Amino acid sequence: xxxxxxxxxxxxxxxxxxxxxxxxxxxxxxxxxxxxxxxxxxxxxxxxxxxxxxxxxxxxxxxxxxxxxxxxxxxxxxxxxxxxxxxxxxxxxxxxxxxxxxxxxxxxxxxxxxxxxxxxxxxxxxxxxxxxxxxxxxxxxxxxxxxxxxxxxxxxxxxxxxxxxxxxxxxxxxxxxxxxxxxxxxxxxxxxxxxxxxxxxxxxxxxxxxxxxxxxxxxxxxxxxxxxxx
Numbered sequence: 001x002x003x004x005x006x007x008x009x010x011x012x013x014x015x016x017x018x019x020x021x022x023x024x025x026x027x028x029x030x031x032x033x034x035x036x037x038x039x040x041x042x043x044x045x046x047x048x049x050x051x052x053x054x055x056x057x058x059x060x061x062x063x064x065x066x067x068x069x070x071x072x073x074x075x076x077x078x079x080x081x082x083x084x085x086x087x088x089x090x091x092x093x094x095x096x097x098x099x100x101x102x103x104x105x106x107x108x109x110x111x112x113x114x115x116x117x118x119x120x121x122x123x124x125x126x127x128x129x130x131x132x133x134x135x136x137x138x139x140x141x142x143x144x145x146x147x148x149x150x151x152x153x154x155x156x157x158x159x160x161x162x163x164x165x166x167x168x169x170x171x172x173x174x175x176x177x178x179x180x181x182x183x184x185x186x187x188x189x190x191x192x193x194x195x196x197x198x199x200x201x202x203x204x205x206x207x208x209x210x211x212x213x214x215x216x217x218x219x220x221x222x223x224x225x226x227x228x229x230x
Contacts, residue, residue: 013071014081017088018143020067021095024060025139028095029132031057031102032198036128039109039191040121047106047113057099061092080212087208091142094201098135101194101201108187118184119174127163127195130156134202141209150209153202160199167192 031050038047068089071077077085112118134153141149168189175185 010071010075013067013075014084017064017067017071017085020060020064021088021091021139022143024057024064024092024095025135027053027057027060028099028102029135031099032128032132032135035102035105035109036121036125038106039112040125042109042113042117044110044113047109050106051103054099054103057096061096064092065089083212083215087142087212090208091139091205094204095135098198098201101198104194105191108191112184112187115184118181118188119171123163123167123170124188124191124195127160127167127192127199130160130163131195131198131202134160134199135205138202138205138209141206142212145209145213147210147213150206150213153206154210157199157203160196164192164196 031053034046034050034053037043038050068085071085072082075081134156137149138153141147141153171185171188171192175182
């Protein structure tokens with residue numbers, strides 16, 4: 001669990017930072033869900049509203065960055081607090097990029113709504129569900145300083161990768177069989193790719209949590225107990 005401080009103002013600043021990250025993650029998670037819903041239900045107004053909502057995520061990124069810089073300048077934190085704050089700066093960047101990818105999906109939803117449906121959306125919906133849970137659990141692991149939960153988020157990336165491969169192959173087969181499906185197929189493959197990239201950003205978030213808690217950089221390694229090759 002995060003430690004507390006005798007300086008109440010300092011502790012309040014750290015708590016505000018945690019809260020802003022949770023709020024930002026919640027909004028990003030909501031955008032993912034709405035983008036998939038707009039896609040599946042061919043709901044163009046919903047897609048456009050979700051695109052417009054991205055400015056709130058961007059504003060939170062700026063506000064959180066500013067708070068981190070204020071704490072660094074005024075408090076000159078050491079040890080675990082310094083890791084917490086500097087990693088929060090990196091996390092807001094990943095969250096903002098996930099929001100941008102949700103906007104990309106909404107833009108494709110608008111285009112696809114004017115075309116006949118290419119394929120069932122089951123695998124895309126599943127990808128969206130997994131990515132949403134990864135966002136939620138990665139930020140919860142950050143707030144709770146839970147490296148084990150973060151590791152479980154990292155492992156979930158494999159499921160998204162497998163689903164992406166399946167969607168890509170299924171859609172490719174459709175395009176090869178029907179040349180009129182190529183444009184729609186490219187759009188669907190783009191959606192799947194953006195969901196796969198979202199999962200990569202969630203993995204980044206979780207790896208940062210492991211570093212914050214354990215002091216061990218596991219990027220490109222995958223597990224807390226892995227060791228670099230000799």
